[in-house]
Amino acid sequence: MTATPEDVSRQIERGARLMELLARTALADQRAFAELYRLTASHLYAVALRILRESALAEEVLQESFVSIWNNAGTYLSARSQPLTWLTSIVRNRCLDHLRRRALDTVTIDDEEQGMAIADDNPSPLDMLLASADARALRRCVEALDADQRQAVALAFYRGLTHSQLARHLKQPLGTVKSWVRRALERLKSCLDGAGINRSSER
């Protein structure tokens, strides 16, 4: 699943296409906006569904996000990021805000087993992390993490768990989990930046 030059060139082309569609959306071009939705909605819906685990809420977030994208497409260039990254951040932030508003801090995450059992197309957060790392040639950086660190990062990223939820879920003291996450992030940063995979070297 390592990225081939063709994959990379397809990705770059897609990025340029999304950038153009965002620019036209900023000028209230509804056809460009519709095309942007057609190209990205399935990906963004998967992001929302994965975190929220509830289709009605995921639909609501997707809807809110695209209305926000319509209204704020003009600020995209100021974000200076990859178009898909920018779009994903809008959706993901709304998901996390929803989760926090629902005060899930007080709810134990006890559905790990259910989550695992749902379907083949619903792999564990850890598998997801490795799969995406694979796709982006980041596998080395993820694999360099300790197993505990990797598990904590995967649960936080794909489930949106807070430190305290992670601690309950992993049955570890809060301080331990916090340091796993902190060290994982430090190591990811130095590995990713060292590999030249950062925003200034990638379009």
Place this chain on the structure above:
Amino acid sequence: MKLNAPGIADAVAAEYVLGTLSALTRARVQRLVRVNPGLAGAVLAWEERLLPFAEGLTPIAPPARVWARILQGIDADRAPAEAPSSIWGNLGLWRGLALTGFATALALAVVLFAPTAERPEQTLVAVLAGQDAKPVLIASADRTGRTLLVKAVAPVEIAADRTLELWALQAAGNPRSLGVLPPSGVARMTLPGPAGATLSSIPALAVSLEPRGGSPTGLPTGPVLFSGPVQQLY
């Protein structure tokens, strides 16, 4: 949160993007991002690092009703709002401006039918394209600023012993070098004066291929790879 301490803003940004912060801390970071450019930049950098992990997800088509609701939710007769509600709204000079120039070159027809393209500040934009007319670089500057932001929107491949150099073409006289460009990503060039004064009399920007480190003569010596007219946007 002592965000000015070295490393703290970066660590907070990392946890914010990963999603581990509690409701209270998360809301606090969202407020601080608006007023603290260092923190905002750190959040962007962490999004670039971590959000690609979301690309491993298998796409799932949303039900058709979602699009129908989106269409109901947008005001189609009106250009997008000037005041951005996103957390990036206050990031400085580039706020909601430069992109319009990109669009102008890419979709002139759209601009003609978008009478609401007025913007609160004036921006100078040049979209530089190669011979195939595909945009490769977008240069933009706030009129009153001295920074020219040059963003690559397509890959530029040059030999290791070559450098790209950006030139301001003059209505009369020799081109003036604005500096050398990195082959990818975003470059910030410092202009000799405010962009309005420096660039508004410039008909076009161009990029030439030069020996490593830039032109030895102060004038373009290699082929011009990309060029584009400077446009004023309001």
